Amino acid sequence: MSKRKRPVKKSGFVTSIKEYFEKNKSLTKFIGLYVFYILVFTIIYIVIKDDIQFTRDITATSLGIILNVLGIENYCTGSFVYLENMSLRVIDECTGIYEILVYASCVLAYSTTISKKMIGLAFGIPAILGINMVRLVSLSVVGVWNPDLFDYIHYYFWQVTLLIIIAIVVIVWIEQVVKK
Known part of the structure; x- marks a missing residue:
């Protein structure tokens, strides 16, 4: 009588992660593309960082105008906004550029048509700038x-x-544009 060999079952954390990503190829693709776009945008940002001072100045000036409309006295010069008891210096993090990079990377990495991605960028970027x-x-x-x-x-x-608002804008884009 011959003994049957039982199939060897692979187990372990690494195997289960590999199986998970193989079963979820669209998620794996999204994560890979997201990381790719973040890296590309980060490199571009590092290269042009010194040339985008105007974004800080525009942000500070826009803030000053809105505060004036609201009756809050201020004075703007360059990227500085001076208020009655404090001054604010608008740095890159204040311009919304990082939030835009995160949002744009999500939209571009998502599996949909180019036209739907462009709609997502055209409406999402101004929304994020407004929220900022x-x-x-x-x-x-x-x-x-x-x-x-x-x-x-x-x-x-x-x-x-x-972070929550970026997630909401992405979800609204998926629900209102991508799925229609």
């Missing part, structure tokens, strides 16, 4: 009216909120 300006205005108001809260609102509330 709301962030800057709210930080200015907090800085004038309750300076003790400024750091908390700046470093914690808005950092988390921006």
Whole structure:
């Protein structure tokens, strides 16, 4: 009587990860493309960083105009906004450029047509810039009216909120554009 050999079952963490990614090829493709776009955009940003001072100046000037409309006195020069009890320096992180890079990478990595990706960029980027300006205005108001809260609102509330908003903008784009 001969003994049957039982098939050897592979087990282990590495095998299960490999199987997971093989079963979820679209997710694997999205992650790979997302990382690729983030790297490309980061390299481009590093190369042109010194040439985009104007984005900081435009952001500061736009903030100053909006604050004036709201009745908050300020003075702008270059990338600085001077308020009655504080000054704000608009740096690259204040312009929304990083949020745009994250959002654009998500849209470009997502599996859909080029035209739907272009619609996503055309509507999502201005939305993110608008939300970023709301962030800057709210930080200015907090800085004038309750300076003790400024750091908390700046470093914690808005950092988390921006990530959530980017996710929401991506989801809205998928639901309203990609799936239709």
